[in-house]
Amino acid sequence: MSPSTPRPGAHGTLITVAPTGAEHAKADVPNLPVTLEELVSTARDCERVGAAMIHVHIRGADTRPTLDLVRLRETVAALREQTGLVVQLSTGGAVTDPEADRLAVLDALPDSASCTMGTVNFGDDVFLNRWEFVVELHRRMRDRGIVPEYEIFDVGQLASLRRLLDEHGLPAGGHVHVDLVMGVPGGMPGDAETLVAALRAIPDGATFSATGIGRTSLPVMFASLAAGGHLRVGMEDTVSYARGERVRDNAQLVARAAGLARIAQRPPLPAAEVRKLLGVAMNN
Ligand code: KMH
Numbered sequence: 477m478s479p480s481t482p483r484p485g486a487h488g489t490l491i492t493v494a495p496t497g498a499e500h501a502k503a504d505v506p507n508l509p510v511t512l513e514e515l516v517s518t519a520r521d522c523e524r525v526g527a528a529m530i531h532v533h534i535r536g537a538d539t540r541p542t543l544d545l546v547r548l549r550e551t552v553a554a555l556r557e558q559t560g561l562v563v564q565l566s567t568g569g570a571v572t573d574p575e576a577d578r579l580a581v582l583d584a585l586p587d588s589a590s591c592t593m594g595t596v597n598f599g600d601d602v603f604l605n606r607w608e609f610v611v612e613l614h615r616r617m618r619d620r621g622i623v624p625e626y627e628i629f630d631v632g633q634l635a636s637l638r639r640l641l642d643e644h645g646l647p648a649g650g651h652v653h654v655d656l657v658m659g660v661p662g663g664m665p666g667d668a669e670t671l672v673a674a675l676r677a678i679p680d681g682a683t684f685s686a687t688g689i690g691r692t693s694l695p696v697m698f699a700s701l702a703a704g705g706h707l708r709v710g711m712e713d714t715v716s717y718a719r720g721e722r723v724r725d726n727a728q729l730v731a732r733a734a735g736l737a738r739i740a741q742r743p744p745l746p747a748a749e750v751r752k753l754l755g756v757a758m759n760n
């Protein structure tokens with residue numbers, strides 16, 4: 477599909493909020509949602525202003541990232557009970573998380589889960605995603621009816637996605653959705669040229685969202701909207717709202733994205749439409 481071809485769902489914008497991530501410390505970012513109560517409260521606020529999906533990393537009682545399955549299950553249940561958002565769990569976790577724990581995230585049976593399409597330098601660390609591990613994630617998600625979001629940190633990972641689909645078939649839901657995570661030190665830059673280059677390599681019929689880390693947040697948002705893409709925003713990806721101004725809360729970022737989407741004549745899609753678009757079951 478060329479960048480000028482209208483994409484499915486392109487009349488509206490899927491806004492995903494990634495409220496927490498695994499990288500920021502609560503001590504450095506006191507308004508980061510880390511407890512279940514804080515997460516649900518931010519999720520509700522974000523839904524109110526235009527988010528339809530939430531990309532979730534959880535924290536333990538010590539505020540550090542965890543993949544504890546009991547907590548993950550409680551989180552999925554609480555978000556389902558108190559919001560209408562499509563609930564996506566991160567299988568990326570933190571760079572230190574073992575593969576077995578990352579695979580076990582799927583046992584919490586979210587609507588969707590992230591699936592990163594390759595290894596990438598990640599600041600001073602390495603975010604490891606071996607081919608066999610990626611295939612196992614893809615297989616287990618399909619077995620459990622969990623819809624993947626393929627996370628792309630570098631353009632070459634789109635070739636790996638094509639290989640995955642060629643060799644192992646379509647995911648649960650039958651639709652391919654990609655999230656371009658741009659501007660990670662070690663990954664692809666967060667700019668319009670790179671986004672357009674990435675679109676040339678996206679599988680036919682796929683939808684995409686994009687997020688820019690740190691100061692690349694705004695250029696990536698504008699470029700994605702212009703190219704018919706969807707948006708991910710949130711404090712996982714940026715904790716500064718403008719030059720010299722810290723983010724107040726996740727809803728502030730979602731509200732800005734929703735406003736820009738409306739200006740682009742592609743208003744925020746409600747969660748029910750996003751479920752149809754991505755092939756997520758209504759009754760999950
Ligand atoms: N925290 C990063 C190492 C994902 O959620 O799937 C990986 C990440 C990607 O955030």
Ligand code: ZN
Nearest residue numbers: 497566568712
């Ligand atoms: Zn993440």
